[in-house]
Amino acid sequence: MLPEEITISQNIFTDIQAFFNSSDYDKVAVLLDENTREHCLPLVQQSMQPTTIIEIKSGEEQKTLDTCTNIWSHLTDHQFERKSLMVNLGGGVIGDMGGFCAATYKRGIHFINIPTTLLAQVDASIGGKLGIDFLGFKNHIGVFRLPQKVFIDTQFLNTLPERELRSGFAEVIKHCLIADADYWKKVSSRELATQPWPEIVEHSVQVKNKVVESDPFENGYRKILNYGHTVGHAIESYYLNYREKKLLHGEAIAAGMICEAYLSAWNCGLTETVIQDIQEYILGIFGKVDIHPEEIAKITALCMQDKKNEKGSINLSLLEDIGHPVINLVVGQDEIIKSIQRYLEL
Amino acid sequence: MLPEEITISQNIFTDIQAFFNSSDYDKVAVLLDENTREHCLPLVQQSMQPTTIIEIKSGEEQKTLDTCTNIWSHLTDHQFERKSLMVNLGGGVIGDMGGFCAATYKRGIHFINIPTTLLAQVDASIGGKLGIDFLGFKNHIGVFRLPQKVFIDTQFLNTLPERELRSGFAEVIKHCLIADADYWKKVSSRELATQPWPEIVEHSVQVKNKVVESDPFENGYRKILNYGHTVGHAIESYYLNYREKKLLHGEAIAAGMICEAYLSAWNCGLTETVIQDIQEYILGIFGKVDIHPEEIAKITALCMQDKKNEKGSINLSLLEDIGHPVINLVVGQDEIIKSIQRYLEL
Numbered sequence: 174m175l176p177e178e179i180t181i182s183q184n185i186f187t188d189i190q191a192f193f194n195s196s197d198y199d200k201v202a203v204l205l206d207e208n209t210r211e212h213c214l215p216l217v218q219q220s221m222q223p224t225t226i227i228e229i230k231s232g233e234e235q236k237t238l239d240t241c242t243n244i245w246s247h248l249t250d251h252q253f254e255r256k257s258l259m260v261n262l263g264g265g266v267i268g269d270m271g272g273f274c275a276a277t278y279k280r281g282i283h284f285i286n287i288p289t290t291l292l293a294q295v296d297a298s299i300g301g302k303l304g305i306d307f308l309g310f311k312n313h314i315g316v317f318r319l320p321q322k323v324f325i326d327t328q329f330l331n332t333l334p335e336r337e338l339r340s341g342f343a344e345v346i347k348h349c350l351i352a353d354a355d356y357w358k359k360v361s362s363r364e365l366a367t368q369p370w371p372e373i374v375e376h377s378v379q380v381k382n383k384v385v386e387s388d389p390f391e392n393g394y395r396k397i398l399n400y401g402h403t404v405g406h407a408i409e410s411y412y413l414n415y416r417e418k419k420l421l422h423g424e425a426i427a428a429g430m431i432c433e434a435y436l437s438a439w440n441c442g443l444t445e446t447v448i449q450d451i452q453e454y455i456l457g458i459f460g461k462v463d464i465h466p467e468e469i470a471k472i473t474a475l476c477m478q479d480k481k482n483e484k485g486s487i488n489l490s491l492l493e494d495i496g497h498p499v500i501n502l503v504v505g506q507d508e509i510i511k512s513i514q515r516y517l518e519l
Numbered sequence: 520m521l522p523e524e525i526t527i528s529q530n531i532f533t534d535i536q537a538f539f540n541s542s543d544y545d546k547v548a549v550l551l552d553e554n555t556r557e558h559c560l561p562l563v564q565q566s567m568q569p570t571t572i573i574e575i576k577s578g579e580e581q582k583t584l585d586t587c588t589n590i591w592s593h594l595t596d597h598q599f600e601r602k603s604l605m606v607n608l609g610g611g612v613i614g615d616m617g618g619f620c621a622a623t624y625k626r627g628i629h630f631i632n633i634p635t636t637l638l639a640q641v642d643a644s645i646g647g648k649l650g651i652d653f654l655g656f657k658n659h660i661g662v663f664r665l666p667q668k669v670f671i672d673t674q675f676l677n678t679l680p681e682r683e684l685r686s687g688f689a690e691v692i693k694h695c696l697i698a699d700a701d702y703w704k705k706v707s708s709r710e711l712a713t714q715p716w717p718e719i720v721e722h723s724v725q726v727k728n729k730v731v732e733s734d735p736f737e738n739g740y741r742k743i744l745n746y747g748h749t750v751g752h753a754i755e756s757y758y759l760n761y762r763e764k765k766l767l768h769g770e771a772i773a774a775g776m777i778c779e780a781y782l783s784a785w786n787c788g789l790t791e792t793v794i795q796d797i798q799e800y801i802l803g804i805f806g807k808v809d810i811h812p813e814e815i816a817k818i819t820a821l822c823m824q825d826k827k828n829e830k831g832s833i834n835l836s837l838l839e840d841i842g843h844p845v846i847n848l849v850v851g852q853d854e855i856i857k858s859i860q861r862y863l864e865l
Binding site: 238242245246249252276277278279280281302303304307308310312313314315316317477478 | 584588591592595598622623624625626627648649650653654656658659660661662663823824
């Protein structure tokens, strides 16, 4: 994969216009949902050449093979060819699934990402991980492939419900914890509402992009991005499959980061002082996920299906300290259970 | 993509055994159909570490998203992880679809190909084109990805029905026509039954592999492999969608190569003598596909959906002479119609 071209825009309209002026696509489709159609499309539509619109319903539960079938059918009906372009206008679901559909349609057409949520801007749209959920497992079917361009504009964040903004903020926290102790101090001294978003997004994009560039296919170092995500994904999957009320990705990851702070203490010496620090800030922003004790076993079982595992063991990325991640720590199911139990005691 | 590792085996059992002895997979699945289970699995099973078997029904009509769903579900149920391996034991359908499932399961696990048909040995298993049919279009959804290894043994050809062997022979003919006039003379002086298969397969693999290595993602030169395939694929798709009796891939390509010989005469000067030569040999081996005049329009329309097209035109790879292919010739629908009409007059 080539290095990813990410533009953090002051004026996204002009930037997108320039992209289309210098490219030569025969057809363009914009993938969006009802929210980005209403709030985001008007800000960018006139900057593109004529497009066809593919609208899907918003929500993680749409990130399925059935929706892909609809997207592929639309591209087919409109006779999209290898020189056609897909524009993913939305959050992580749109980016992951639209990218996957583009990367597999006729063995791959170009796509660009215009991430409109904080989560997509600081995480999902960067790094070429594409995919859909399958049998209740997150991103179980997918490929690695980079978009031609990513256009980021923090003005889209003004259109987000607070809960969505908070969800994306979990990845901001993660990027600080794994890569930048100084910036963690700054970020964790502020409430959600008073974060300086352009600066925050730029910092997070830099952290993620640097990690991805050094290990695009997750053979090693990139795994540090998985901090909080082994337990977090399992909690998210559990809610997706068994609970009526869904958790947003970042809400699950927030809980996962606390559990994995405990695992870090037991496996690589993260101090109790740092744990208290992480725990307090995350709980202050996110509150506590109401897992019941009888659900712990099922959540732990879901950890076993994690993509990061090798040979039957649970493989985690943990923290020795803030800014000092370690990869490939192998942890038993009993420890996972214990970490969730401690979380429940909060 | 890396250069592909293809082993033409004298003793496939030992070669596969050596591969497993030098690798480190935690789980192995063999994808096969009822034919390769009966005729081919016994020849190789003991050379592998313990495996789980995924059996699908044989036939191009199985090459769908539904079958992929079954394969992905099997891998999930057996907790396959990134260090697991898929073995594709069969013809082109098994290789294309098994490879696609492996390349997309958890964003990609390793796979090896053991092609058991002539078509798969000389064509489908080489070059990393993976995929499935969608809405009646051949290989419409897919990716490029190379197997870890390809193990070819012509003893498998003894288990093939003659019709299957003949179908694969169309690609042998194509490789001669696009790359080797001398070898074409030799091959076309022999009946199907008297071809020296080990030599034939080795020649074809060399031709294809050399082309693929020079242009893995089909940005240019690789398109020469499409000779016969624009009209051929359209005929194949037509039969798949509208006729009760299916055509095998090579049967459609054989007709496509004759039609595209006519197109070559009209667009890049292939001589009438060479056309007669090609036409006579192919008809002698394959006979004539019974297309009806009223079906020509639909077949031509299917040519428009070909993956090789750009910007609404039909893009073909044709022949100036045997061994001298040309790519990116743009041809109108009227000429396609005329070429099929001339074929019907044979």
